[in-house]
């Protein structure tokens with residue numbers, strides 16, 4: 149089998165060195181894109197739907213449309229009463245987090261869209277849950293795989309009830325676990341070596357959709373960041389060679405605890421957790437996703453290996469110097485346009501922006517304020533992750549009422565302002581945006597039309613210049629890796645994906661649209677912001693603005709049985 153280009157580093161390299169080598173190697177440059185096949189091999193296109201034939205399937209009844217919960221209440225602490233854990237609430241949870249939201253058709257081709265977005269719509273992310281006994285779902289605790297096409301749960305393993313209760317004893321009654329894995333091949337098939345980055349972005353988006361879905365049920369959700377990758381793999385059966393055979397394997401990503409009330413701070417599962425220790429009895433065998441793989445990308449395996457987490461103490465960081473909700477928003481938002489359901493299930497990427505729509509300052513400031521954790525550590529979805537923001541925004545503002553066009557910065561950790569000033573171009577003005585709420589750390593760097601510039605550094609994609617604003621997510625990269633180790637490389641992408649998911653929903657609420665941009669020229673973005681230090685790296689781009697609909701496409705319901713209910 150032909151292999152992609154040579155590997156990253158020799159076997160003596162440290163995991164951090166492997167990460168840095170991978171990141172540098174997978175940059176897009178004006179004169180050279182990161183290595184990929186360079187064409188679409190349609191014959192081996194991976195199936196976007198993993199299934200485990202042989203496992204029992206529990207069909208989740210589709211929640212009735214029209215749930216009136218207002219979108220703004222997702223963010224208002226304690227506003228949503230906690231739903232009891234039931235087949236119905238679990239169905240709603242997965243519907244809002246990972247389900248299909250539409251099918252699209254163009255001539256003879258159809259494809260589905262989901263609540264969670266995905267680079268190239270390739271959907272490498274698989275969802276799992278470990279649920280207690282729930283009436284009409286199962287009469288024993290079990291490990292389930294979520295099947296989005298059917299909106300169903302596949303029961304992968306039945307657990308010993310006593311072992312499970314012991315494991316969950318520290319958590320409130322009605323808590324459960326959810327987790328994510330990635331099938332690298334689904335992204336690598338199209339994007340080659342850069343695909344690992346996209347898998348991580350997608351996992352971050354999905355972590356946010358899980359948190360948001362929990363919020364819609366009045367539940368808390370918190371990442372169990374101290375648990376090892378091997379424990380996650382063991383819990384979800386990803387290490388069971390016989391169940392996969394030659395089918396594509398899944399890389400464990402993350403595990404989160406869902407609680408019936410607000411998130412716990414620093415919850416922990418026992419280290420040394422294995423499927424055996426909870427008495428798992430497995431069923432089902434994974435389907436193959438591609439008939440064959442004509443190319444391999446070994447650097448993805450290398451960076452995956454280097455960033456696999458070992459068990460560690462959970463991260464605890466101090467948020468006491470972050471702004472309050474009042475300082476961030478001026479007046480906290482307690483009304484809005486959409487229901488949560490409309491925003492979550494109606495979310496779509498814009499395929500083009502109109503180059504004309506101007507948004508209000510209120511919408512702009514509210515959107516940015518939603519990207520900030522608050523002092524009490526309770527702002528959703530940031531309450532799901534325990535680290536202070538490592539992703540800051542370099543903004544290209546094109547069309548916001550009353551705000552000069554130009555480059556801006558949002559310091560998502562206000563204590564990083566001095567460092568950002570130091571890292572970016574000396575000549576920047578760093579003038580606080582005077583009309584912004586007092587707690588929003590938004591600064592004008594340089595005035596001027598930057599539409600063409602934004603498009604140029606986003607692989608020439610016009611959507612970056614034709615929206616109301618676009619942005620580069622600038623990661624505090626090396627310092628984070630030094631502090632938390634190579635595994636935190638993934639966390640940086642997850643945080644970026646979470647920022648993106650909030651931008652998607654906020655755009656819906658504002659009556660506009662947004663789009664994640666994974667294709668950008670890394671170093672030219674750094675040049676725009678005058679960043680010469682390799683310690684800081686651009687991790688993701690986004691554009692937000694007035695969309696142009698593609699009227700050639702037909703939209704069909706997500707589930708054919710949707711119409712029958």
Ligand SMILES: Cc1cc2nc3c(=O)[nH]c(=O)nc-3n(C[C@H](O)[C@H](O)[C@H](O)COP(=O)(O)O)c2cc1C
Nearest residue numbers: 261262265266267268269349496497664665666667
């Ligand atoms: C990590 C990531 C990177 C993306 N990169 C691009 C991009 O460079 N250009 C683009 O037009 N769309 C991009 N998208 C948007 C996807 O194409 C889109 O999410 C996918 O087609 C599914 O459509 P939906 O978001 O409407 O569900 C990206 C999305 C994600 C999550």
